[in-house]
Amino acid sequence: MEIIIKPPLGDWGLLKQECFEANMQLPKLGLVLFTFGNVSAVDRANGVFAIKPSGVPYEELKWEDIVIMDFDAKVVDGKMRPSSDTKTHALLYKTWDDIGGITHTHSTHAVAWAQAGMDIPIFGTTHADHTHQDIPCAPALSDEMIKGDYEHETGNQIFGIFEQKGLSHKEVEMVLLQNHGPFTWGKDAAKSVYNAAVLEEVAKMAMLTLQINPNTPRLKDSLRMKHYERKHGKDAYYGQGC
Template sequence: MLLQLRQAVLDANLELNRRGVVLYTWGNVSGIDREAGLIAIKPSGVDYAAMTVDDIVIVNLDNEVVWGEKKPSSDTRTHTALYRAFPQIGGVAHTHSTHAVAWAQARRAIPCLGTTQADYCAGEVPCTAPLPPEEVRRDYETATGDAIIRRFQALDPAAVPMVLVAGHGPFSWGTDADDAVRNAVILEEAARMATLTVTIAGRDPEPLEDYVLDYHYERKHGPNAWYGQGKK
């Protein structure tokens, strides 16, 4: 079932490992077939080195397994919450990458301090509020998705394809599983750069000027984007 999607999701999970933003079985990637309403996602607790395309699990948007012999990722309900809330996304990635987690543990958004971040995120990387205790007790993974959704009530998830969950870590998304992984890797590098910048400055630096931020974001992602070679 959905072999092409399962292969794409396997490749995306392995790319997380190759890029060094996950350790052991930490992290997970999923992709969705919107027409079918089905999601391919990493199995829970399976080492990246041992994972095959037949280990990838298919679930529906109600978190029911419809194909596969393994348990899906423990974060599945967070993924499905994001797919339901953000219909424009096609892939979700979650890691515990070092610098992004450090900012999440500090309960701090990553300010946009320079053009590198502006090229991929239209402003700061937001951080959610801590989860209420009753939501954690009721359904922690869905509550994690709900916290992200609440934080994005006034934000465009296409323009800001990444977030920090307070005390937990980063989630990112994109047009497909591969794009979600790319944004996860970029988020970790942006977090590392921000950490170094704050350390060198010895204080919280001024954010990048809005007009520079807008220029860099629009040249890659705006309606008249001109970065790269374009389509022939």
Template sequence: MSKYIYLKEQVYEANMEIPKEELAIVTFGNVSGIDRDAGVVAIKPSGVPYHRLTVNDIVIVDLDNLLVEGNMRPSSDTKTHTLLYKNFPSIGGVCHTHSTYAVAWAQAGLPIPNLGTTHADHLTASVPVTEVMSDEMITRDYELETGNQILDIFAKMELSPEEVEMVLVACHGPFTWGKDAGKAVYNSVVLEEIAKMAYLTLQINASTPVIKQSLIDKHYYRKHGKDAYYGQGC
């Protein structure tokens, strides 16, 4: 049995949530998880349909994208995942989907504005969107540069990956992350829902303003931080 079976099982279960939550079809999308002590990442193999995926198919790589364990090629997005792990040291899981509404915003090249309390429950900012990748970046190392695009927009906007656990890659789609693979998928579900809500809101009233700061703060901080009181605690 693999010595990384605990991580492979976690990542397998997270990947199976993608079709269950209708975040992607056929082979689209992937989830990974990291064991930082071991320095390894578990990720979905490239091009394997979800209905055929097994725990043993999950591939183990190191942070230099070298194969550690597995009989299949890892996801083509692996370099994006590992770059995020290297630069966002607090995260434990990454999810990439092709969910319809989030992709629509990414294809439009627009951030998702914070229009209401559902959005504010999860982040105080708009969902950021990266710049469109240059031809040079595309031909140089596409998946690595995808990660660089994410890092660039977070640096430019001075965003914290602990507070903003999601991003839209222009012309491509969403990436989310969290404390583990399961939380990364949870954030993808949330992102798709707020993307849908924002789209519908702006269809009803294209002049809808962003939610006022007092409501953002109330909803975000009642769920996050030392004074949070939402839910049942630990």
């Protein structure tokens, strides 16, 4: 998307625009209904991130409405209340210092797997092109965590499942929260949205696969690593190498 005439942006204008444009991809990709979902974009140099305001429908959202937060989830700039999931974003940025954007949706098939409380098994190369592992489903938070700082603890629950399974957040840029839905991340906000759309498609394919053959085995190692490394390894030859 090319912006021909740029309005005067004021403070954090470019960061707000990046965040706004990434959020507006969610309804276009069919990943959200009404006000569901949120995307954030980070500015590492200034230690802040931009996030969608809470409960605003996408068709009414303007780039000026985007809220700027620090990594302790305090408002730095903006007149609106930030997404209710902001503390999860803040903790992910604070802990994983190499990610540039985060997306949370309630996309239909990813939510179905989260509600079923199951990891999405790696069944094919569409999945392996993006990660060589099952998509992990972090268990629901304990009652104490829920009654405590819920959205902050949601971040901790994500770290917990990655630690328990020995996963790298650089190799697996997506997770399901049991009973809730997916969080995805990436080098920037646009990549995190891309990952959210890929996850929804992989979730749908895996569900359909089990309808056809409930005993489908996981993808064998050689094919799993071949496809991942075709796109991500040091000898990757997918794409234009940039």
